[in-house]
Amino acid sequence: MSENGREGQQGPGSDLEAVQIDPQSGYEFITAHEADFPVAAMCRALGLSRSGYYSWVRRPPSAHARRDDELARRIHAIWSASGGSYGRPRIHAALQQEGIRVGQKRIGRLMKSMGLRGGSPPSDR
Structure with a gap:
């Protein structure tokens, strides 16, 4: 059982923490999986902002x-x-x-x- 007394549940106070990943890799991952998972959920899980992702998508290649x-x-x-x-x-x-x-x-x-x-x-x- 988790510290908050609820087993297997997510939400405020849960033991799950966002994974830290470099933005470029995270944005590439999100792009590859956006058909399977919501962008907002992936951004939250990877510790990235949605606005950062959408800015990256619109940015032309360097x-x-x-x-x-x-x-x-x-x-x-x-x-x-x-x-x-x-x-x-x-x-x-x-x-x-x-x-x-x-x-x-x-x-x-x-x-x-x-x-x-x-x-x-x-x-x-």
Whole structure:
């Protein structure tokens, strides 16, 4: 039984506390699950404000995010053209040859987010 004497009930005085999560991750979670759960309830459970969520939804992507999208498409094209063998260093070199200045860590982060890994393609034994 909980401290308030009511077992399994939620409400004022219940033992449930809001989970702390960074806003970006929380807003992405809410967007992915808004068809299943009320936005207000998810915001409350995640310790986020509804107004913050709706502001985030209406906000256009940042310049950095737009650049990441462009780079991700280019990285995927280079990786695909290599048969999946190019990793971060070779993709970095290919982008440099195209005149695109970007750091290897950023390439690595984008590759990881897309699930891309360099290496030898599987052999046809």
